[in-house]
Amino acid sequence: MDREVEESEFRQSGSFGHASSVASSLRRRSLSLSDAVSHQVDGDTESESVSEAGDIGDRALHSNRYSGSGRLHLSADNVVENGIVVPIPEDALLQSYGVRSRDLAASITIAPVSPSMLESTSSLSAEAIAHSGDNNKDDTKELLWLVEYISCLIHLAVFGILGVLTRYLLQKLFGPGVVGATNDQSYMYLDLPSNMVGSFLMGWWGVVFKRDISKVSDQLAIGLTTGYLGSLTTFSGWNQKMLDLSVDGHWVFAVLGILIGLFLVAYSIIFGIETAKGVKWLLKRLIKSSKHGISSSKNNWKVDTCERHLAVVVVLLFMLGLLYGVSGTLERREFNSGNSGAQLWLACMVAPLGVWIRWFLARLNGRGLGKAGLLKWVPFGTMIANVLAACIMAALATVKKVVKTKTCDTVATGIQFGLLGCLSTVSTFIAEFHAMRESRHPWRAYTYAMLTIMISFGFGTLIYSVPVWTKAYV
Known part of the structure; x- marks a missing residue:
């Protein structure tokens, strides 16, 4: 089974839920912390951006602490192209948590079992992989x-x-x-x-x-x-x-x-x-x-x-x-x-x-x-x-x-x-x-x-x- 089919089946199995929520959370955080003011952003985002033009104090450090990012802020270079905010690739977001798509897909390539057991096992495996190494890195x-x-x-x-x-x-x-x-x-x-x-x-x-x-x-x-x-x-x-x-x-x-x-x-x-x-x-x-x-x-x-x-x-x-x-x-x-x-x-x-x-x-x-x-x-x-x-x-x-x-x-x-x-x-x-x-x-x-x-x-x-x-x- 090739990689695309594996990833497709994995998403359909529902065990991708936790990692997907993590990716979505990181994507929202990346976009919200962007320091570029685009013509396409709404008034509320622009208001927040101009208010933060000078400094945001230690809030950036606390954001770095809880997001696990290696930087104090997420650069807008990663989310802005030609003045338009674009989504960050999901695979890149997962890699920031130490997880790769092929690893997640591999977690469900096990011996044939009942559908209920497959769903339970793959969900637990995905969660375990998503958090693997966290205790060592905390x-x-x-x-x-x-x-x-x-x-x-x-x-x-x-x-x-x-x-x-x-x-x-x-x-x-x-x-x-x-x-x-x-x-x-x-x-x-x-x-x-x-x-x-x-x-x-x-x-x-x-x-x-x-x-x-x-x-x-x-x-x-x-x-x-x-x-x-x-x-x-x-x-x-x-x-x-x-x-x-x-x-x-x-x-x-x-x-x-x-x-x-x-x-x-x-x-x-x-x-x-x-x-x-x-x-x-x-x-x-x-x-x-x-x-x-x-x-x-x-x-x-x-x-x-x-x-x-x-x-x-x-x-x-x-x-x-x-x-x-x-x-x-x-x-x-x-x-x-x-x-x-x-x-x-x-x-x-x-x-x-x-x-x-x-x-x-x-x-x-x-x-x-x-x-x-x-x-x-x-x-x-x-x-x-x-x-x-x-x-x-x-x-x-x-x-x-x-x-x-x-x-x-x-x-x-x-x-x-x-x-x-x-x-x-x-x-x-x-x-x-x-x-x-x-x-x-x-x-x-x-x-x-x-x-x-x-x-x-x-x-x-x-x-x-x-x-x-x-x-x-x-």
């Missing part, structure tokens, strides 16, 4: 998942600290001391250069080259986008500078700072995407003649085994220990001075906590409200992180006005710059804004931006501006 998969999760946290911590340091350097470079392009008394606020640079790089690493980076390491992609760019840019710092302007009576500057700031970061990500596309096109032309060599190089750098994950974790742990050691030593030396250096080193020490909280909150993106999943197009995770950071930053600004001591100023400013600066983000916010603007409902982008800004500024006014006005704090 511990390995769990260990790999745990290593990946820890690796993500360490990537976020290391790149988060680097993002804080870069933001500080850009403040000093473009601030009054050197270039003089930004200052605290103008709508050209101190964090504007870092927000623009981070948004530009988000167009490179978070949009155009993100899939290429993920092919080497998913954790590296998360570290660069959520960790580094999310910490390089800060929404709460932007909001607080506008509150400071409004408290001083500079309402025109405050409005201009919001509008011009939004325009500049929105254009920065567009410029980043366009330049990255040009560079990617040039790279494709250059590697055509040496395609095999490039492919081999990619495979050599790919972090796809438990051993390589562990090696990366060890290196990053060393880097994290070094960063914490230097920051802690310098913080102890300069804490009593109350200068900007003391604030910076404290900010570096608390920065990872802000990145981790934002990453956890990002799991809410694309989920909507309630069981019905209302308003899936709103990235609630990013919005909550930005609004929460803006409110806490306003509260700490009020505390500094009340206490007025060197120690309080150092601690509060360090938490504002580090933890809250990393908890909030402009790069992810503007990536979501851009995805909405390019969707079939561009009005959602402006609604989302205005809601985030108005809620943050409104609560900030109540927490910071009103007490300053009523108590006449200087």
